[in-house]
Amino acid sequence: MAGTKRSWDGQPLQDEPNPIATHTTQPPQQPPTMASAPPAAEEPPANPIITMFETFRDELDEHHDRRERLIKISRDITALSKKIIFSLQRIRTLPTPLPPSISKETTTRFAQINTLFQSALPEFQHPPNFWRYQRSLSPGIQEFIEAVSFHHYLTTQTLITKAEVAERLPAGILVTDEDYLMGLFDFTGEVMRFAVTGLSAGASPCGGQGGKQGVDGDGDGDETETGTEIAIGKKLPTEQAGIVVDLRGMRSAFEGLTVTRRHTNMFRDLGKKVDVMQNSVEKVERAAYGILVRGSERPKGWRPDLAVAAGGDDY
Amino acid sequence: MIDHAIFEDLQTKIDEEARVRDDLHDIVQTLARRGRSTQAILSRAHSTPTDQLKPVLDDATKEIIAQRDEVARLKTVADNHPFYKYNGLWTRELQNLVSSIELCAYLGGLEEYKTNSAALFLTIEEVGKFLGVPVNLKEQDAFHLTIEEYLLALISMVEELSRLAVNSVTLGDYNRPVQIGNFIKDLFAGFQLLNLKNDILRKRSDGIKYSVKKVEDVVYDLSLRNLIPKGSAAA
Numbered sequence: 001m002a003g004t005k006r007s008w009d010g011q012p013l014q015d016e017p018n019p020i021a022t023h024t025t026q027p028p029q030q031p032p033t034m035a036s037a038p039p040a041a042e043e044p045p046a047n048p049i050i051t052m053f054e055t056f057r058d059e060l061d062e063h064h065d066r067r068e069r070l071i072k073i074s075r076d077i078t079a080l081s082k083k084i085i086f087s088l089q090r091i092r093t094l095p096t097p098l099p100p101s102i103s104k105e106t107t108t109r110f111a112q113i114n115t116l117f118q119s120a121l122p123e124f125q126h127p128p129n130f131w132r133y134q135r136s137l138s139p140g141i142q143e144f145i146e147a148v149s150f151h152h153y154l155t156t157q158t159l160i161t162k163a164e165v166a167e168r169l170p171a172g173i174l175v176t177d178e179d180y181l182m183g184l185f186d187f188t189g190e191v192m193r194f195a196v197t198g199l200s201a202g203a204s205p206c207g208g209q210g211g212k213q214g215v216d217g218d219g220d221g222d223e224t225e226t227g228t229e230i231a232i233g234k235k236l237p238t239e240q241a242g243i244v245v246d247l248r249g250m251r252s253a254f255e256g257l258t259v260t261r262r263h264t265n266m267f268r269d270l271g272k273k274v275d276v277m278q279n280s281v282e283k284v285e286r287a288a289y290g291i292l293v294r295g296s297e298r299p300k301g302w303r304p305d306l307a308v309a310a311g312g313d314d315y
Numbered sequence: 316m317i318d319h320a321i322f323e324d325l326q327t328k329i330d331e332e333a334r335v336r337d338d339l340h341d342i343v344q345t346l347a348r349r350g351r352s353t354q355a356i357l358s359r360a361h362s363t364p365t366d367q368l369k370p371v372l373d374d375a376t377k378e379i380i381a382q383r384d385e386v387a388r389l390k391t392v393a394d395n396h397p398f399y400k401y402n403g404l405w406t407r408e409l410q411n412l413v414s415s416i417e418l419c420a421y422l423g424g425l426e427e428y429k430t431n432s433a434a435l436f437l438t439i440e441e442v443g444k445f446l447g448v449p450v451n452l453k454e455q456d457a458f459h460l461t462i463e464e465y466l467l468a469l470i471s472m473v474e475e476l477s478r479l480a481v482n483s484v485t486l487g488d489y490n491r492p493v494q495i496g497n498f499i500k501d502l503f504a505g506f507q508l509l510n511l512k513n514d515i516l517r518k519r520s521d522g523i524k525y526s527v528k529k530v531e532d533v534v535y536d537l538s539l540r541n542l543i544p545k546g547s548a549a550a
């Protein structure tokens with residue numbers, strides 16, 4: 001009773017020493033509440049509540065520290081993935097092996113990302129931890145999926161599967177359906193940017209690495225009177241027509257997915273992502289239309305106006 | 316070329332997960348319904364003098380034990396899946412249940428589950444033992460009661476107790492506010508030891524000081540008027 005109170009009065013963290021102490025029923029000696037011994041074992045008998053909370057504090061500190069380490073790793077992975085995406089956006093042709101300079105850069109960055117994922121592995125040593133901290137690492141994983149699927153698309157012009165993504169990650173890092181799906185949504189935004197720049201660069205003689213592309217694009221620019229869907233398939237350079245078809249395919253596939261309200265997190269993110277994705281597809285469709293209809297009239301260096309084309313710059 | 320099998324596969328996975336969520340949700344709903352009736356019974360304590368509390372506590376214990384069965388049912392289903400993937404579905408109801416258990420224990424119920432019969436609350440281990448679930452599992456992916464859930468439940472109990480302190484006075488019991496005041500001050504001191512981040516625990520535990528103040532005001536009013544019985548805890 002009084003003895004209990006006195007002993008923890010002296011504790012440095014005790015803000016409010018409470019001289020009127022002693023409520024009747026507090027047990028003076030209660031066994032430590034959790035497996036680990038209290039850190040201040042050398043001090044005389046501690047208040048059981050304080051002892052209990054000291055154990056909780058240690059547990060919570062461990063949790064917060066781990067969480068923060070993972071958030072940092074996730075941010076670093078995001079930054080590297082964005083850099084990969086930027087260098088990939090400088091490519092003009094597909095599907096081809098990447099130009100050596102870009103290939104070298106992305107390989108290095110993918111290796112760096114792999115190291116980062118490796119450094120996250122010890123945190124997931126215990127089974128419950130992966131799902132406990134999944135949300136801390138998830139932004140990085142999603143951005144990585146965006147980069148890796150874009151890379152995959154540029155080299156093979158196919159959509160990367162979840163298994164293929166998993167192969168590029170250390171075994172301890174799971175690819176959740178949610179991360180995979182959200183990564184693919186962002187991937188459509190990158191394909192949109194790629195297609196729109198490609199369409200405009202195709203007609204421009206000084207269009208950078210798009211040498212081969214430039215010839216095709218010029219040829220197509222002359223056919224101005226057709227703008228129907230069939231015409232796009234026929235008159236656009238095949239690879240870009242392919243992109244438009246692929247984007248449309250993805251759009252309808254995404255729209256076909258049913259996610260119920262019960263998937264709290266996924267449901268919340270999905271609405272926004274679908275909007276952005278639909279916009280992206282429309283931008284490419286409008287850009288393709290613009291190239292066909294007004295192709296020969298546009299000045300050198302002209303680029304489709306993204307903001308006007310689909311009424312937003314939200315990618 | 317877009318391989319549509321990818322999306323069909325995704326849809327299958329999403330549907331499977333939706334089924335798991337539906338199953339868990341059904342159990343949690345039952346738990347919630349029973350939880351509300353437990354809380355309704357326990358709130359009778361606000362209008363019942365201490366010496367007549369026994370029937371209230373007996374009723375509450377009966378409901379709490381019924382909820383325990385639901386937790387067991389939840390545990391069998393949840394144990395088939397990663398714990399933290401679905402934890403969010405039931406954490407709220409589990410917290411409410413633990414908070415009812417703690418309140419019931421404070422009022423003198425659930426005696427046989429206390430290691431120390433004089434204790435005012437159940438430790439996380441005691442709660443886990445009572446519910447038949449492990450606590451704070453760190454190395455094994457199975458259903459358990461987390462530290463956060465336990466702490467949030469304690470906070471709910473503190474809020475309820477501060478209300479009880481006021482209502483005790485109305486019932487003519489001038490002793491109980493003093494006891495409650497001492498108890499929640501101890502808990503408050505405990506919460507101050509935690510290094511909280513900007514999360515739900517931080518937000519909720521910020522509220523404890525208001526509960527403490529509320530009870531201190533009651534005790535102040537009583538002592539000012541010499542209403543606190545001599546020989547009581549903090550006279």
